[in-house]
Amino acid sequence: MDYPGNLFVVAAPSGTGKSSLVKALMELDSRVQPSVSHTTRAPRGQEKHGREYFFTSEAEFEAMVQAGAFLEWALVHGHRYGTSRKAIEERIAQGADVVLEIDFQGALQVKKIFANAVLIFILPPSWEELRSRLERRGEDAPEVIEVRLKNAAIETKQVHQFDFVIINEVFDRALFDLKAIVHAQRLKFAAQRRARADTFQALNIT
Numbered sequence: 235m236d237y238p239g240n241l242f243v244v245a246a247p248s249g250t251g252k253s254s255l256v257k258a259l260m261e262l263d264s265r266v267q268p269s270v271s272h273t274t275r276a277p278r279g280q281e282k283h284g285r286e287y288f289f290t291s292e293a294e295f296e297a298m299v300q301a302g303a304f305l306e307w308a309l310v311h312g313h314r315y316g317t318s319r320k321a322i323e324e325r326i327a328q329g330a331d332v333v334l335e336i337d338f339q340g341a342l343q344v345k346k347i348f349a350n351a352v353l354i355f356i357l358p359p360s361w362e363e364l365r366s367r368l369e370r371r372g373e374d375a376p377e378v379i380e381v382r383l384k385n386a387a388i389e390t391k392q393v394h395q396f397d398f399v400i401i402n403e404v405f406d407r408a409l410f411d412l413k414a415i416v417h418a419q420r421l422k423f424a425a426q427r428r429a430r431a432d433t434f435q436a437l438n439i440t
Contacts, residue, residue, distance in 0.1 A: 238428045239326030240419055241348050242266070242333045244412075245341045246356035247386030248311070249368040251402045255356065256335055258409050259416065266416065269322060269334045272298065275313035278373060306336065306343035311381065315340070319347075329429065331416065338392040352419050354412070355396040358386075359403035 246252035260266050272288045274295050283289050290298075295314050298304060307316030317334060325332045334344065344351050358364035364386060368379045393399055398415050402408040419425055427434050434440075 237323070237326040237350070238329040238431070240331045240416075240425055241322065241326055241344070241351040242331065242354060242416060242419070243341045243344050243351050244333060244335050244354045244356065245338045245389075245396070246402075247358065247364065247389045248382045249364050249371065249386075250356045250358045251367070251405065251408070252335055252356050254405070255400075255402065255409055255412055256333055258405075259333070259412050262409075262413065263331075263416065266331045266333050267325060269317060269325075269332050271334075271336065272304075272307075272316045272318070273313055274315075275311075305347060306340040308337055308339040308343075310337050310339075311378075311385070317344070322348075331420075338389050338395075342392070342395060350424065352398070352415070353396040354398045354400065354415060355393045356408070357390060357393065357399060357401045359401055361386075363403075 244252055244256055256268070260268060270284065270286070270288060272290050272295060274290060274292050277283070277287075277289055281287065292314070295307075295316065298316065299307060303318060303320070304316040305319035305322055307314060315336065317336060317340065322332060322334075334340075336344070338355070341353050345353060358367070361383070365379065365383060368374060368382055374382065400408050400411045420429070427439075
């Protein structure tokens, strides 16, 4: 089904800077709205329920899975994450551009349901830099960092299945690239026809 809004799906290994890039994009572009996922992990730092995530119990999450409430869900680093299908459909049906921050498993699931979804993968400039970023943020124990790096090696092998790839070496350059992808998508024929159906109709363009 076609929707007037665009759905952008951003995936990346932990520590690559995905969340910082998406946050900066939304600060610059008010048309881009976040999708708030459900997760079974505990809040970190200043995270709040309903803002960064909907924090749920394993039982609550499983009930939503059984009810078919998730557009996608996946087990990541020992915790489950899921995206409400109804919430996404409502927003893009109203013409909003929605951005999802999820892992590659979820991204590929979304593409099967929303064929027009734009998949964006963010890569680190090197493994050394990724390790350094994980250590600098000070959130994980050394053994957890090792697990994240091993998972990153698996995740990056899926990059060929994505529409766009950004290498986050210099933050401002990576943000420019992300903005360019969003703007270019809005100018594609199919996206313009969905968003400006009245104009196309007035010009007798089908």
